[in-house]
Amino acid sequence: MNLKNTNILVVDDERDAALFIAKALKRRGASVETAFSGTEALGKLEQNQPDICFIDMRMPDMDGLELLKRLKGRYPSTEVVVFTAYASIDTAVEAMRRGAFDYISKPVEPDELFSCLEKIQTIQKLNRENRLLSQQLNEQRGYMKIVGEHPSIREAKQITRTVAPTNSTVLILGESGTGKELAAYALHYQSLRKDRPFVKVSCGVLSDELLGSELFGHEKGAFTGAIQRHRGRFELADGGTLFLDEIGDASPAIQKKLLRVIDKQEFERVGGTQTIRCDVRLIFVTNKDLEEEVRKGTFREDLYFRLKVVPIKLPPLREKSSDIPLLVNHFIEKYSRETNKKVTGISDEALDLLCSYSWPGNVRELENTIERAIVMIKGQIIDIPDLPDDIVLDLNLQVVNQQFSLVKAKENFEKRYIENALRKDRGNVSKVAQRIGLARKNLYQKLVKYGIELEQYKKQEI
Numbered sequence: 001m002n003l004k005n006t007n008i009l010v011v012d013d014e015r016d017a018a019l020f021i022a023k024a025l026k027r028r029g030a031s032v033e034t035a036f037s038g039t040e041a042l043g044k045l046e047q048n049q050p051d052i053c054f055i056d057m058r059m060p061d062m063d064g065l066e067l068l069k070r071l072k073g074r075y076p077s078t079e080v081v082v083f084t085a086y087a088s089i090d091t092a093v094e095a096m097r098r099g100a101f102d103y104i105s106k107p108v109e110p111d112e113l114f115s116c117l118e119k120i121q122t123i124q125k126l127n128r129e130n131r132l133l134s135q136q137l138n139e140q141r142g143y144m145k146i147v148g149e150h151p152s153i154r155e156a157k158q159i160t161r162t163v164a165p166t167n168s169t170v171l172i173l174g175e176s177g178t179g180k181e182l183a184a185y186a187l188h189y190q191s192l193r194k195d196r197p198f199v200k201v202s203c204g205v206l207s208d209e210l211l212g213s214e215l216f217g218h219e220k221g222a223f224t225g226a227i228q229r230h231r232g233r234f235e236l237a238d239g240g241t242l243f244l245d246e247i248g249d250a251s252p253a254i255q256k257k258l259l260r261v262i263d264k265q266e267f268e269r270v271g272g273t274q275t276i277r278c279d280v281r282l283i284f285v286t287n288k289d290l291e292e293e294v295r296k297g298t299f300r301e302d303l304y305f306r307l308k309v310v311p312i313k314l315p316p317l318r319e320k321s322s323d324i325p326l327l328v329n330h331f332i333e334k335y336s337r338e339t340n341k342k343v344t345g346i347s348d349e350a351l352d353l354l355c356s357y358s359w360p361g362n363v364r365e366l367e368n369t370i371e372r373a374i375v376m377i378k379g380q381i382i383d384i385p386d387l388p389d390d391i392v393l394d395l396n397l398q399v400v401n402q403q404f405s406l407v408k409a410k411e412n413f414e415k416r417y418i419e420n421a422l423r424k425d426r427g428n429v430s431k432v433a434q435r436i437g438l439a440r441k442n443l444y445q446k447l448v449k450y451g452i453e454l455e456q457y458k459k460q461e462i
């Protein structure tokens with residue numbers, strides 16, 4: 001075993017024994033101090049906190065138990081192993097009770113010493129990894145907070161805080177990318193169920209049969225391919241929260257089963273007869289207008305009434321643009337940490353642009369924009385050239401902000417117009433020229449003027 005970078009203190013009033021052990025440890029690369037009395041050991045501890053400390057239990061000036069108590073009081077993470085005389089098992093037990101890692105009976109055999117050290121190293125490594133993981137988890141949870149002060153977001157946060165500790169079913173509504181999943185996480189982590197599972201199912205991507213078995217599980221032989229019993233997400237989420245995304249896409253059969261779970265907290269696995277009870281907090285999410293779906297007859301009205309008891313509405317970003325600066329700073333901090341770059345802020349001009357853009361992809365689009373800028377950036381401040389063309393050349397923005405001259409704005413428009421046409425006709429110049437009413441020759445001139453490469457549009461054909 002290798003003891004490099006390990007600080008060890010050996011405390012024993014029998015000098016020869018202490019020096020013998022120190023020598024064996026040094027041979028394996030440890031840096032070792034020795035102390036020949038309890039008092040001397042306390043002095044050494046002042047100078048240097050050891051990772052591991054060996055203490056003889058019987059010493060004239062201060063007994064080992066007393067030294068152990070003082071050491072653990074000051075340095076709880078230092079592991080202590082005690083040396084005991086062959087017959088004094090009681091002392092060993094008492095030492096373990098006071099926090100010693102292990103005991104070794106005297107005379108000390110090097111093999112026993114090393115196997116004990118190996119155990120300590122394994123545990124210290126696990127502890128370090130554990131600390132790192134929980135630190136990462138806390139950081140992640142910090143980034144999972146809902147950022148924003150717009151009245152609609154304040155209200156959403158308020159409702160989240162109020163209903164989190166209850167078992168009420170919650171319906172979260174909003175366009176794509178508005179933070180529906182984030183709000184669902186917030187609900188879970190503020191609830192009493194936070195240490196239990198948070199389980200996610202999307203009702204939009206699976207076929208009806210698969211979704212049924214995904215949610216409720218199935219018995220062996222329930223359908224072709226059901227070779228063994230399978231527990232569904234409801235069972236996995238027991239005691240925790242189940243997050244049902246895109247509920248507007250669930251079929252009538254699934255809707256009926258969900259209604260029963262909400263009312264009675266019970267269901268059967270697909271192909272099964274045994275009724276299973278569950279304790280699950282349900283969060284439903286949709287970007288569809290469920291009221292409209294009810295009118296059309298595609299969504300059960302009775303289910304809709306149960307879902308909408310506590311609705312949380314998340315507005316599109318364009319309706320809460322006053323939150324953009326806060327969100328931008330939040331994402332700058334997040335991604336500069338993640339990429340290890342020292343990006344400290346954004347220029348006023350670039351922030352103005354972001355605040356006036358319409359954000360069809362909502363907060364997700366804003367987050368991706370900042371992430372991309374930080375990945376590409378050379379300097380420390382995000383500026384207009386670091387933002388995607390789509391945003392910089394947004395037509396509405398140019399009309400509203402007038403950040404370009406009329407000539408430049410017209411040119412920007414013309415370039416975007418032609419690029420779009422090429423995209424549609426996959427780089428076929430004759431077709432484009434005809435469709436937009438321009439002579440081929442003129443179109444070619446414009447391609448050169450704007451530096452538009454035809455190849456990239458042609459490639460799309462493959």
Ligand SMILES: Nc1ncnc2c1ncn2[C@@H]1O[C@H](COP(=O)(O)OP(=O)(O)OP(=O)(O)O)[C@@H](O)[C@H]1O
Nearest residue numbers: 145146147148175176177178179180181182363364
């Ligand atoms: N108010 C907010 N504060 C901080 N981050 C946010 C906020 N709103 C959204 N985000 C971030 O934007 C991204 C998209 O959010 P989320 O996945 O929750 O959207 P969604 O509404 O579930 O979208 P979709 O309907 O497409 O599934 C996530 O990374 C989320 O953390």
Ligand SMILES: [Mg+2]
Nearest residue numbers: 177180181245
């Ligand atoms: Mg989502």
